[in-house]
Amino acid sequence: MAIKPFYLLFFLFFFFQSCKQEPAKITPAFYHWQTKLDLSSTEIAYLKDLNVQKIYPKFFDVDWDFNAQEAIAKATLIVASGLSDGVEIVPTVFITNRTLVNLPKEKLPDLAEKIAQKLLGQLEGLSNVVLKEIQFDCDWSKSTQQKYFTLLKLLRKELQSIEIRLSATIRLHQIKYVAETGVPPVERGMLMYYNMGKVQEITTGNSILDNQIGQQYLAKLKQYPLPLDLALPLFKWGVLFRDNKMIKLLNQLEEAAIADQERFRKIDKNHWQVIKSTYLDGVYLYKNDEIRIEKVVFNELSAAAGLLQPQLKTADRSIVFYHLDSMVLKDFELEELNQVLLKLRKE
């Protein structure tokens, strides 16, 4: 019995319709990484024009105090200007790996309680925002994996009263070497698509964003067991070398700040030499020091979006730019950031 052509066409139509996926639903967002949340008019304009309804403010850092031999909270966020009503915030806590290296495992419950209490205390003053998630940022290593994952489990218990999901940042190497580094016990991961090169080496070109390096890590992205959001860099910095050794990062260093030819000499497109000892934004530079400026440019960011889009399996994801600061944003037109978002929305 032959199938009638009409039914065949009808079947094929629905078959192909079902194969065609909806574009990914993406939520544009920003990290806020300063200690004072006091948005400038430029920052507010970017949020508005990009229709950003979600912010990841860093609430505080957890670091190790070598003198006191204990974990301490640092750089606590002060919310100066009120966030708009209804904006979603994802409080983020940065935990240094050295804290986990040094902290005895029996002290983990105490640390979890302190972190949770501090977070809850800070949240008390933010009643007008939407809270669905709390994020923990730590570049854990194989040796600290167990402690970090235990801490996350303890934090879940401590925070159970507010019924939120937990997320954790995931570095590229933690995707590639997932068997060794493990998967954190949280609901979502935030893939940090930056800081991929060896910043401490003088021969490195751009350690913040280098798609040639980045794409080497992406092969296993689809297999990663957690749904992933994506963090993209907008920042820049200067890497200061003395006697060939990296000694400091100079945040948001602009070429204009080292344009004075009496003090600096340009060696090549992103390297400068200090020719006269001088202060630069609080750091004393000695003659013969070298500075490498690393920054993110739109073309590279757009290429990154192109590389990442086919590899991301999570249909519903946040795209988070790092970070919300008018000094950072001024290097990017609104339209450029929109294009990046659009590229990541396409399926």
Add this chain to the structure above:
Amino acid sequence: MKKYKNITLLGLSIFCFLATLLVPVKISKGCGPYDNFFYGYSFLNPKIVDLDAPKARYFAGFEKVFKQVRPTEDIQQKDNLTEWQERFCDGPRLLDLQYVIYKSSLTEMRRLKTLMKQKNGQLSGQFANNTFARHLLQNKCEEAVDYLIFAKRCEPHVLIGSSWKAPYRDAVAVQFLIKDGRKAFKKTKSHYFRLRYAYQIIRLAHYKNDYEQTLALYDDLMPKIDNDPSIIEDWILGHKAGALIGLGRNVEASYLYSKIFHNTPSKRVSAYRSFSIKTDEEWLACLKLCQSDTERATLYALRANDPLSHGVEEMRAIYEIDPKNEHLELLLVREIQKLEKDLLGIDFNKKKRSNRRFHQIPRKGAGKNLLDLLQLVLKISDENKAQTPDLWHIAEGYLELLGGDYYAARKTLTPLRGSMATEVLEEQLEVLIMVANIDGLEEVNTEMEDLIVDYEETELFTKYPDFDKFVRDKLTKLYKEEGYHGKAFLEEFKINQLKYFPQLEIIDELIAICQKESRSKLENEMVLKKDGLTTIESDLWDMKGTYFLGQMQLESALEAFRKMPRKDRDDFGLFNPFRAEFVDCVNCRIIDTVGLNKTVILEQILELEYKAKADMEKGAAYYYQIGNALYNMTYFGYEWEVADYFRSGTSWGRLKSGEAVFANRQAPYGNHETINCSLPLYYYDKAFRLAKNNELGAKAAFMAAKCQQNLFYTEKGSEYSIYGNDIPNVPDEYRQYFKILKDYYSNTTFYEEVVEECLYFEKYAARL
């Protein structure tokens, strides 16, 4: 001028030294974990500068400054208590002062005040035997007690809190306290207590973040105090500086912090951390605020305090301003310590590769840094204007030494002997002359070796612990260059480390030293045992013989063992390897009362071979015994210690590399395992072929099969895996003797037994 010319030559020599870093060096191939600590030498005694000077620990211990200092609160409390004690004519005990000032309650203090108003008031409770409380009561020190009551009232409002929870500040209550404090300040006669009230009041204003009020209070109260110098003044300055920072007046704040840093040990850490200059303009402005050369010098010292700074620039500036400034010499020591790490012994430092990889040492600009510092040191040394001219003279010689110019270093240092201002400097000079003499050694000879032993016998050699490794590393390089591999080995390693894989060249050289009629002192140190009489010659013969046994070279081994005096032969173990063991068990030694030494074992093997050739009837049994002895001495046998000193279980996993020597961190030449079963196989084969008794033939064939299986395991690229319990899939070419056993001896009793005992053979026998 001549000295400045020398700098160019010195520069050349430094670059030659640095070039040597490009030469590849042999590193251990041992399997981790590695410790990647910096490895180098240091001979600079920090005590050559005044370590009791208030700033010393910030410079001499520069790298760990914040890890080493005691908690700031402790220092502050101690300083405060000492000052209270001095003000009360050293009467009260420190512990009593501590209780009253830091531990007592407001109620206790108020009760004390009440007692003062009574005629015969008696102290009770914790105050009953407190010397300070008694002093206050007996002398009716009302102003002191009033002040302490006020301080106790302030306490809850000035708690620092923890990083996890900011303390609650009650601004209204604080404002009331400030008001009360000002009233008390006005009516207090003692300027010392006025000062303390001012401190409490200003601190309250600062902690409630009212920076304008803090400054206003400072300006209002401080001119009204005419006190003797006190640490409290700098504590107050700290709050003023904090308020200035709060108001964005960074330069003024930094200037105040530099003053606090200079004057007040208890506030030094916080002052250093708070000192912050952002631009060249701010720096110049801060310099302009300075009232004296010492203050200006302190600014440069603070800037140089960063462990990664290039201190020479600041040293030059300090010298121009204030040649006798105490910071200058502290910085000199710190800069030399950095260069010491970079350059001392870099041509023979055995870990220079990991130093470079993990610590970026030597620094790229070390040579230039040395020249810069030397230039300054020469100038200061010539001008003789520094606080301790001798220190600069010594530094000059040491920097020449670090630059590799031993001749210049000795020429500079030697004439200084006996002229140093202090014993510490004299000792430092002597140490550096020793270092120069050792570093400058160029050839191996008896005088050189005797000099080293003479040095080793000095107190300084023990007092400066880096001498030992410095000498060893230097001599290792020198000996290697001149072909003395035995001596080089003993400088670098312990003699027992040779046992992992004995090296004939080293053993022969050391035996020759043992046999020398006249040895240098150093050679004696190398080869004499603890008793100072006997040498390690017998140990070396044992090592040589054991090496040959490991290679299955029986005659050579016997020859070596026979060189050892008979009386020593039992000292290297008694064994019984002739017993037949059909199941391998390396830890199944049976301590036999009639154990044999290695010489006797070999003599018996050779005798058995002679007898086997002479007596065809019993030949099979003799060959079988030889096979057993040799098999049991291999890696797989229970008497492996006859032919080896160290057997590693982990070598199992590496047998299929086809190698017999495996990497081991303790073994400079790797760890040799006696894994070759060819020779035992040869004798088992002979035994089975000559056997007229089927039981013996079956045993010999089975043992030959085991040898063959081991040959399969140890063949390069063998597919055998030590993991899992699967029966190895051994190719037929390695199963010839299993086949013989199965085909020709299946009717023997031994066959029945071995099928039961040996799973591998059972599986093989079950094959169709």
